[in-house]
Amino acid sequence: MSFARLLAPVALLLLAACAADDLDKPPAPLGDFRLGLNVVVGETARQVPPSRTATAEEWEAALKAAIDRRLGRYAGAGEYHMGVSVDAYALAIPGVPVVIKPRSVLVISVTVWDAATRQKLNGRVKQLTVLESTGFLTPDSIIGSGIMRNKQKQMQSLAASAARAIEYWLKQNQEWFSADPAVRAAARAATADSSGKERPPRIED
Numbered sequence: 001m002s003f004a005r006l007l008a009p010v011a012l013l014l015l016a017a018c019a020a021d022d023l024d025k026p027p028a029p030l031g032d033f034r035l036g037l038n039v040v041v042g043e044t045a046r047q048v049p050p051s052r053t054a055t056a057e058e059w060e061a062a063l064k065a066a067i068d069r070r071l072g073r074y075a076g077a078g079e080y081h082m083g084v085s086v087d088a089y090a091l092a093i094p095g096v097p098v099v100i101k102p103r104s105v106l107v108i109s110v111t112v113w114d115a116a117t118r119q120k121l122n123g124r125v126k127q128l129t130v131l132e133s134t135g136f137l138t139p140d141s142i143i144g145s146g147i148m149r150n151k152q153k154q155m156q157s158l159a160a161s162a163a164r165a166i167e168y169w170l171k172q173n174q175e176w177f178s179a180d181p182a183v184r185a186a187a188r189a190a191t192a193d194s195s196g197k198e199r200p201p202r203i204e205d
Contacts, residue, residue: 023069030170031177031184032078035071036115040064045086050102052091052151059086059155063108066159070167078177079115082166084108087127091154104132106158110166112176121176123191126169130161 040063042056063084071082087109092102107129112121132154149157170176175187 023073027073027167028171030074030076031174031179032076033071033074033170033177034076034079035068035074035082036079037081038064038067038071039081039083040067041083041085046088048088048090048105050093051089052093052154054089054091054151054155056086059089059159062155062159063162066156066163067166070160070163071170076177080121080177081113081115083111083113084162084166089158091151091158092132092149104154104158106130106132106162108162110169112170119188121173121188121191128162128165128169130158130165132157133161 040060042059042063045054045056045059047053063086067082067084085108087107089106090102090104092104107127109125109127110122111125113119114121173187173191175183176191178184178187
């Protein structure tokens with residue numbers, strides 16, 4: 001798989017990846033949502049060259065911490081489990097400043113479960129692609145994060161962008177967490193997978 005193909009779906013999430021960190025602000029209401037289990041699987045990660053190498057354990061630790069920080073702020077009456085798998089990544093390597101300044105990218109698949117009913121809320125696995133946040137006209141954006149940041153900083157930035165993208169996706173489907181049982185049931189029925197079978201998306205060469 002080429003780096004260009006990996007970046008193809010990222011346009012819709014540029015805002016989520018580049019927005020200023022807002023973890024110091026109270027989150028907007030999200031119905032009865034409260035984070036339960038936060039399960040991240042890194043063994044599925046596929047490295048897309050050119051890229052630095054990261055282990056499954058490193059991805060799991062970075063994403064779990066970022067998801068806990070962002071989604072752990074919600075204190076709804078319900079409990080929802082989050083399942084995340086790392087599909088692919090590219091961690092920018094040092095390039096030629098200005099001329100070649102690679103950008104890091106991460107692709108994940110997400111599933112949300114209602115702990116009380118054991119119901120999967122999204123009928124199909126949601127795949128999200130995010131870019132490393134470097135800010136506007138910062139040394140990272142001008143020279144490239146491969147030179148300005150080490151691997152750990154790149155992964156932390158990608159994980160934070162991924163957690164923010166998950167939060168944005170949940171808010172797009174906030175009817176899943178409505179206090180009104182009728183609204184909640186209708187929203188969940190609309191996204192139910194009638195086949196009952198599902199596999200995480202695969203990225204082909």
